[in-house]
Amino acid sequence: MAISDRDPWLYTISSxxxxxxxxxxxxxxxxDLLILFVKRDIVTVYKxxxxxxxxxxxxxxxxxxxxxLIFNNLGSISTGMVPNFLFNLAGITAWNYFKECLSGTSDxxxxxQNIFGKVYFPRVIMPMSVTISNLLKFFIxxxxxxxxYMYYLSIGAGVQPNTSLLxxxxxxxxxxxxxxxxxxxxxxxTTKYRDMTVVxxxxxxxxxxxxxxxxxxxxxxxKFPGWVATFVEYNPLTQIIEGFRYMLLDTGTFTWFGFSYTxxxxxxxxxxxxxxxxxxxxxxxxxx
Numbered sequence: 001m002a003i004s005d006r007d008p009w010l011y012t013i014s015s016x017x018x019x020x021x022x023x024x025x026x027x028x029x030x031x032d033l034l035i036l037f038v039k040r041d042i043v044t045v046y047k048x049x050x051x052x053x054x055x056x057x058x059x060x061x062x063x064x065x066x067x068x069l070i071f072n073n074l075g076s077i078s079t080g081m082v083p084n085f086l087f088n089l090a091g092i093t094a095w096n097y098f099k100e101c102l103s104g105t106s107d108x109x110x111x112x113q114n115i116f117g118k119v120y121f122p123r124v125i126m127p128m129s130v131t132i133s134n135l136l137k138f139f140i141x142x143x144x145x146x147x148x149y150m151y152y153l154s155i156g157a158g159v160q161p162n163t164s165l166l167x168x169x170x171x172x173x174x175x176x177x178x179x180x181x182x183x184x185x186x187x188x189x190t191t192k193y194r195d196m197t198v199v200x201x202x203x204x205x206x207x208x209x210x211x212x213x214x215x216x217x218x219x220x221x222x223k224f225p226g227w228v229a230t231f232v233e234y235n236p237l238t239q240i241i242e243g244f245r246y247m248l249l250d251t252g253t254f255t256w257f258g259f260s261y262t263x264x265x266x267x268x269x270x271x272x273x274x275x276x277x278x279x280x281x282x283x284x285x286x287x288x
Contacts (some may be wrong), residue, residue: 105183
């Protein structure tokens with residue numbers, strides 16, 4: 001029986017797309033594939049390692065110890081009433097999620113060119129799977145943080161959460177959108193400029209020090225030149241790190257203006273990333 005010309009196509013694959021194309025319906029149809037990639041990202045990272053998932057725990061703890069020794073003990077950076085180690089662990093926990101989202105999505109096209117060249121599926125599923133799978137690592141490290149948090153509470157340390165803790169899911173969303181958006185932008189650039197991968201590795205490390213991760217924002221104003229302190233203060237990542245500490249430790253700087261413009265920048269970066277990512281996926285196979 002001949003198929004009528006009026007019968008709609010089930011799927012239409014075309015290079016023509018809207019400027020902002022984030023087809024939730026199509027992503028939902030491929031949700032099983034998204035879940036599969038999330039599982040792959042979780043399992044394969046530490047599949048042939050000796051310590052396996054323990055690296056999720058070791059990395060933030062060792063980094064916090066190093067920051068405490070160098071910045072607080074040697075550099076005499078004060079964290080007020082909050083224990084130095086707990087202060088550093090809070091910042092590192094938040095930073096690690098953003099960093100892993102950015103690093104994991106910034107090489108999407110080059111890393112998955114063999115799959116992209118053989119079968120169709122919504123390409124945005126790849127960076128999304130990295131962002132979602134990193135949530136597991138984030139919550140494991142957050143659990144470690146709360147373990148030390150309860151210890152310091154039991155010995156009478158001056159730490160306590162405040163009512164802004166209700167904004168915690170929004171801060172996670174901002175970190176995810178910012179990491180995913182920047183990652184998709186950089187991923188599109190690495191298809192043409194391979195040396196961008198080296199720049200990204202160096203840039204992420206530099207960005208950490210300019211985002212008030214190993215020191216409070218108040219210390220930046222005291223010890224940095226004015227223009228550097230201003231850059232650090234208005235860096236949206238600084239607002240996230242400071243807000244994270246303010247929620248959990250009741251220390252640091254929080255303003256509704258900083259929260260609002262960081263949320264706006266996160267959404268804008270995500271939208272710009274979607275636009276550039278969609279434009280790149282049409283022709284990237286010719287350049288990688």
